[in-house]
Amino acid sequence: MPDLTINFCGVRSPNPFWLASGPPTNSAYQIMRAFDAGWGGAVWKTIGEPIINTASRYGSIDLKNERMMGLNNIELISDRPVEDNLREIAEVKKRFPQHTVIASLMVESKRATWHDIVRRAEDAGADLLELNFGCPHGMSERGMGAAVGQVPEYATMITGWVKEVSRTPLIVKLTPNVTDIAHMAAAAKAGGADAVSLVNTFNSIVSIDIDTYAPRPSVAGLGSHGGYCGPAVKPIALHMVSSVAKHADIPISGIGGIGNWRDAVEFMLLGSTSVQVCTAAMHYGFRIVRDMIDGLENYLDEKGFSSAMELVGKSVPRIEDWGNLDLNYKIIARIDAQKCIGCNLCYIACEDGAHQCIRVEERPQGDLRHGGLPKHVPHILEDECVGCNLCALVCPVPDCISMVEINKDHQPMSWKQLQEARGKNPQCSNEELLHGKAAGRST
Amino acid sequence: MLKEPAPKLPLEQLEKNFADINPPLTAAQALEEGSRCLFCHDAPCIKACPTGIDVPHFIRQIITGNLRGSARTILEANILGQSCARVCPTSVLCEGACVLNAEGKKPVEIGRLQRYAVDPVIARGTQLFKPGTPNGYRVALIGAGPASLSCAAELRKRGYQTVIFDSNPQPGGLNTYGIAAYKMRARDVAMEVEMVRSLGVEIRSGVTIGKAVSVAELERDYDATFIGVGLGETEDLRIPGEDLAGCRDALSFIEETKSKSFDQVQVAKRVAVIGAGNTAIDVVTAARRLGAEEVYMVYRRSPEEMSAFDYEYELAKKDTVAFVWQAQPVRVVDGSGDRAGHVQALECVRTQRGPKDTRGRSSFVPVPGTEFRLDVGMVVKALGQKRKLEFLQAIPNLELANGCIVVDPQTMQTRNPRYFAGGDCVNGGGEVVDAVAHGKKAALGIHHVLESVAGRKAATTSQV
Incomplete structure (x- = not known):
C-alpha cells in the first residue's frame, strides 16, 4: 500500500487531507468526529477576539439541478471565547496525538497581542499555526484578515512579529483578492513564514433575489459582499497555487473547491503538500474523506508511486509561459x-x-415514427x-x-523562438519562420 | 342491464383505479428531468412532433423558471398542448427521437415536462394569445374535436370569425369522449376547450350539419368551411348474435367512463374485447379497472400484427388481461332461460397464417374444427371506426379515397376549394397531435386562399 503520510514543514500528518478553517472546525466535537472519519488534520476555525455573527450567513449558486457549485459566506471568525477554543485544542491533541491540529489565528495588528495569542496556541498543543491574512469580509473592515493580506508590508511585518515568539512551523493563509498572489507569498516568506496556504475565499455577491431585490445571503433585506468558495473556484485556485509554486520557493497547503481525491491530486501535482477542504464537508459531511483516502491510495498504487509526497509539484514544470x-x-x-x-x-x-x-x-424529413432517425x-x-x-x-x-x-514529426517552435528567428531573418514571413524555411535563406 | 355484472367496487377504489397514469411532475422533478435535456441543435424531437413544438427551447424555459414562456412556446405550436402532453404516443414521437436513446439512456420525459409547463396556464386560464384584428372573413368548422379546435384557434389569431358546429352535447370530440380516463379526464379537456373559446371561437354544441343547419346555409353564410368530423361508429362484427344485450361498441363504452361516475358504468364479470388497437387496450384496461374479473382481448392475428403501441400493450399486461391471439369470433352466443337475449359467450375459431396480402401482411385464416367458447357476459367491439360516408357524400364535390377525404397535404384544401379538412376524416384515424397539425395547416391554407382572393379584389379595385 502506498504511504499517504506527508511531511509538512517537519510535521508528520497521517494523510494530506485537512479540513480548512471554517464552520466544520468550530469545535473539538466536530474535529474529533472528522478525525474519526479519517481526516489527517484540521485547521481550527480562526481564533481571536470572539465576534457576533448575522443570520443568515451563506448563499450559493446551483448549476441546473446540481446544488452548491459555489458557496458564499459572510460568517466571521470564531464566536467562541479564546480560552474555550484553546482548551479544546488541548483535548483534541490528547485524544489524537498523531493527527495534525493547526491553530488559525487572527487578532488586531498589535505586536503584543500577536505574541500573546501565539504563545497561548502553542501552549495548547497546536502542531502548526496558520495566520488568517485572508478573510475578505467583515474582519477586513476592522483592519484584520485580507486588510493585512492585501498589503505586502503588513503581511511581512506581522509574520515577523509572530516568528519572534513562535516555536512551531508557521503557515500564512493568503487571500486571492490581490493582483499577484506569488508576490504576497514572497512577502510572507520575507517575514519568516515556513509555508503558505491558499486560497482563502473570493470577494463575491453570490446572487440577488429577483423577486425581493435583496442580495443573498440576506440579513433583514440587506447583504454584504462575502467569501466565495466551492467547486466553482477550483480552476482559479489551481492557477494561484501553481503560480506560488513556480515563483515562491515555499511549501504550500492547497485550498479551493477540493471535494474528492482527484481534486486533491491536481492540487498536489501543482505543488501542494497538503490540501484543505471546507465546502464539500459542509455539503456532504466528514464521510467524504473515506473515498478521498481510498481513491488516492488506488491512484498512487496504479501509477506506481510509493508515497503521496512523490506527487507534490510534479506538474509544476508543465505550467509554462x-x-x-x-x-x-x-x-x-x-x-x-x-x-x-x-x-x-x-x-x-x-x-x-x-x-x-x-x-x-x-436530415431527410421522413416519417420518424416507429423507429430511429x-x-x-x-x-x-x-x-x-x-x-x-x-x-x-x-x-x-x-x-x-x-x-x-496530425504532424507528429514536426519541428517545435514557440512564440519566443519565433521572435528570435525573426530577429535573425526579418525578411521572412511567420509561415516561413515556423516551418524552418528561413534557415536556408539566412545562410 | 347486464345479467352477470362484476361485483361493484366502492367509488373510492374506482377513482384510485382510474387515477392519473402519469402524475404531474413536481418542480424539483421537472428541474431534474429537464436538466437531462442536451439542448440539441436542430433537435430530432422537434422534427418527430407533427406540430413541430420547439422542445429543447421549452425545456430550457422550464429550467430557467420561465414557465409562462415555456407554455407559450408549446401552445403557439400546438394549441392543444395540454391534451397532447397526456395522450401523445411520445415513445414513438418526440421521446422516441430523443438522442439519449442512441446512447442507451432513458429519453427525456418530454410529455411530462410539457404537461408541467402547460397545466398551470390552462388551469389558471392565463390568456397567452390574443385574437387578431377582425378581417371580415367567416369560417365554419364542422366537428369540435382537436382538428377543428386547432384550426379555429389559429384562424382567430389571424382575425377570422369562427363558428364550430358539433352534434355532441360537449365539445372536444374524442378528447372528451374517447380517451381512457386514466390518461385524461373530461374536465381537463373542458379547460382546454375554454382556452380556445376565450380566443373568441364560437362553439355551437348539439347542432348537426345537414339537420339543424344545412350545407347550403353554411356555404351561404361562411367564406370557407373546415371539416373535422372524425370517424363514425365502431365497425360491425358481422356475425350472429351481434345484437344481443351486452354486446356493444368500444367508443360508447369509453364514453360512459368519461361522462358518468365510475360506479354508474356497468361491466360484466367476464368480458371479451375484440380487436388489438389502442382503443381495444383502452377498453380492456377500463373493464379491469371497473372490476371485471376476467377480461379477454381477442385478436384474429398475432401480437406482431397488433396495431396497439408497445406501451399500451404493457398497460394491458399490467392489468392482467388475457390475450387470445389468432382467434376469430364467429358467433355471440345467446343465453337461455332468464339470460335469453343476453350475451352468454363468445364463440371463436383458431386462425393460422395464410398467404401474404399485397402489403406484405400475413393473412389469417380460420382452422375448421378448432372452435372454442369464452364464457362472457359482455362483448365489446373495438375493430376501428366506420367512415362517415353518408355525411361526406352530402358535401358537393368532395373526393374520397377509401372513405377518407382527399386533401392537398400542404393546405388541407379538398377538391371543393371552399372546403378544407383535417383529422381522422382525412387520415382514417390518427393521433390527437396529427389532428392538431392538420387543423393548424388548414388554417394557414384557408388564410392563404382567402388572402389571395382579397389580394385579387384589391388588385381589381386599384385597376378601376
Missing part, C-alpha cells in the same frame, strides 16, 4: 460516427462559437479545424470526439 508553447503542434478533431448520437451540439458550438469547421447534412453524423472539415477542443468539450458522449495529432 504562453510564449514557450509549441506553435507547430497541430491537432484536429475526429468524430467517431459509431458513437455519435446526433445532438449536433458540436456543430452549433463550432459554427457560432468557434471556427465553422463542422458540417452536417440535412436516419443517422446523420457531423463531420470535421479537417483543413479548417484549428484544434481548439470546443467540439470535444461540448460533446455529451465520452470519447466520441477525440483530438488527434
Whole structure:
C-alpha cells in the first residue's frame, strides 16, 4: 500500500487531507468526529477576539439541478471565547496525538497581542499555526484578515512579529483578492513564514433575489459582499497555487473547491503538500474523506508511486509561459460516427462559437415514427479545424470526439523562438519562420 | 342491464383505479428531468412532433423558471398542448427521437415536462394569445374535436370569425369522449376547450350539419368551411348474435367512463374485447379497472400484427388481461332461460397464417374444427371506426379515397376549394397531435386562399 503520510514543514500528518478553517472546525466535537472519519488534520476555525455573527450567513449558486457549485459566506471568525477554543485544542491533541491540529489565528495588528495569542496556541498543543491574512469580509473592515493580506508590508511585518515568539512551523493563509498572489507569498516568506496556504475565499455577491431585490445571503433585506468558495473556484485556485509554486520557493497547503481525491491530486501535482477542504464537508459531511483516502491510495498504487509526497509539484514544470508553447503542434478533431448520437451540439458550438469547421447534412424529413432517425453524423472539415477542443468539450458522449495529432514529426517552435528567428531573418514571413524555411535563406 | 355484472367496487377504489397514469411532475422533478435535456441543435424531437413544438427551447424555459414562456412556446405550436402532453404516443414521437436513446439512456420525459409547463396556464386560464384584428372573413368548422379546435384557434389569431358546429352535447370530440380516463379526464379537456373559446371561437354544441343547419346555409353564410368530423361508429362484427344485450361498441363504452361516475358504468364479470388497437387496450384496461374479473382481448392475428403501441400493450399486461391471439369470433352466443337475449359467450375459431396480402401482411385464416367458447357476459367491439360516408357524400364535390377525404397535404384544401379538412376524416384515424397539425395547416391554407382572393379584389379595385 502506498504511504499517504506527508511531511509538512517537519510535521508528520497521517494523510494530506485537512479540513480548512471554517464552520466544520468550530469545535473539538466536530474535529474529533472528522478525525474519526479519517481526516489527517484540521485547521481550527480562526481564533481571536470572539465576534457576533448575522443570520443568515451563506448563499450559493446551483448549476441546473446540481446544488452548491459555489458557496458564499459572510460568517466571521470564531464566536467562541479564546480560552474555550484553546482548551479544546488541548483535548483534541490528547485524544489524537498523531493527527495534525493547526491553530488559525487572527487578532488586531498589535505586536503584543500577536505574541500573546501565539504563545497561548502553542501552549495548547497546536502542531502548526496558520495566520488568517485572508478573510475578505467583515474582519477586513476592522483592519484584520485580507486588510493585512492585501498589503505586502503588513503581511511581512506581522509574520515577523509572530516568528519572534513562535516555536512551531508557521503557515500564512493568503487571500486571492490581490493582483499577484506569488508576490504576497514572497512577502510572507520575507517575514519568516515556513509555508503558505491558499486560497482563502473570493470577494463575491453570490446572487440577488429577483423577486425581493435583496442580495443573498440576506440579513433583514440587506447583504454584504462575502467569501466565495466551492467547486466553482477550483480552476482559479489551481492557477494561484501553481503560480506560488513556480515563483515562491515555499511549501504550500492547497485550498479551493477540493471535494474528492482527484481534486486533491491536481492540487498536489501543482505543488501542494497538503490540501484543505471546507465546502464539500459542509455539503456532504466528514464521510467524504473515506473515498478521498481510498481513491488516492488506488491512484498512487496504479501509477506506481510509493508515497503521496512523490506527487507534490510534479506538474509544476508543465505550467509554462504562453510564449514557450509549441506553435507547430497541430491537432484536429475526429468524430467517431459509431458513437455519435446526433445532438449536433458540436456543430452549433463550432459554427457560432468557434471556427465553422463542422458540417452536417440535412436530415431527410421522413416519417420518424416507429423507429430511429436516419443517422446523420457531423463531420470535421479537417483543413479548417484549428484544434481548439470546443467540439470535444461540448460533446455529451465520452470519447466520441477525440483530438488527434496530425504532424507528429514536426519541428517545435514557440512564440519566443519565433521572435528570435525573426530577429535573425526579418525578411521572412511567420509561415516561413515556423516551418524552418528561413534557415536556408539566412545562410 | 347486464345479467352477470362484476361485483361493484366502492367509488373510492374506482377513482384510485382510474387515477392519473402519469402524475404531474413536481418542480424539483421537472428541474431534474429537464436538466437531462442536451439542448440539441436542430433537435430530432422537434422534427418527430407533427406540430413541430420547439422542445429543447421549452425545456430550457422550464429550467430557467420561465414557465409562462415555456407554455407559450408549446401552445403557439400546438394549441392543444395540454391534451397532447397526456395522450401523445411520445415513445414513438418526440421521446422516441430523443438522442439519449442512441446512447442507451432513458429519453427525456418530454410529455411530462410539457404537461408541467402547460397545466398551470390552462388551469389558471392565463390568456397567452390574443385574437387578431377582425378581417371580415367567416369560417365554419364542422366537428369540435382537436382538428377543428386547432384550426379555429389559429384562424382567430389571424382575425377570422369562427363558428364550430358539433352534434355532441360537449365539445372536444374524442378528447372528451374517447380517451381512457386514466390518461385524461373530461374536465381537463373542458379547460382546454375554454382556452380556445376565450380566443373568441364560437362553439355551437348539439347542432348537426345537414339537420339543424344545412350545407347550403353554411356555404351561404361562411367564406370557407373546415371539416373535422372524425370517424363514425365502431365497425360491425358481422356475425350472429351481434345484437344481443351486452354486446356493444368500444367508443360508447369509453364514453360512459368519461361522462358518468365510475360506479354508474356497468361491466360484466367476464368480458371479451375484440380487436388489438389502442382503443381495444383502452377498453380492456377500463373493464379491469371497473372490476371485471376476467377480461379477454381477442385478436384474429398475432401480437406482431397488433396495431396497439408497445406501451399500451404493457398497460394491458399490467392489468392482467388475457390475450387470445389468432382467434376469430364467429358467433355471440345467446343465453337461455332468464339470460335469453343476453350475451352468454363468445364463440371463436383458431386462425393460422395464410398467404401474404399485397402489403406484405400475413393473412389469417380460420382452422375448421378448432372452435372454442369464452364464457362472457359482455362483448365489446373495438375493430376501428366506420367512415362517415353518408355525411361526406352530402358535401358537393368532395373526393374520397377509401372513405377518407382527399386533401392537398400542404393546405388541407379538398377538391371543393371552399372546403378544407383535417383529422381522422382525412387520415382514417390518427393521433390527437396529427389532428392538431392538420387543423393548424388548414388554417394557414384557408388564410392563404382567402388572402389571395382579397389580394385579387384589391388588385381589381386599384385597376378601376
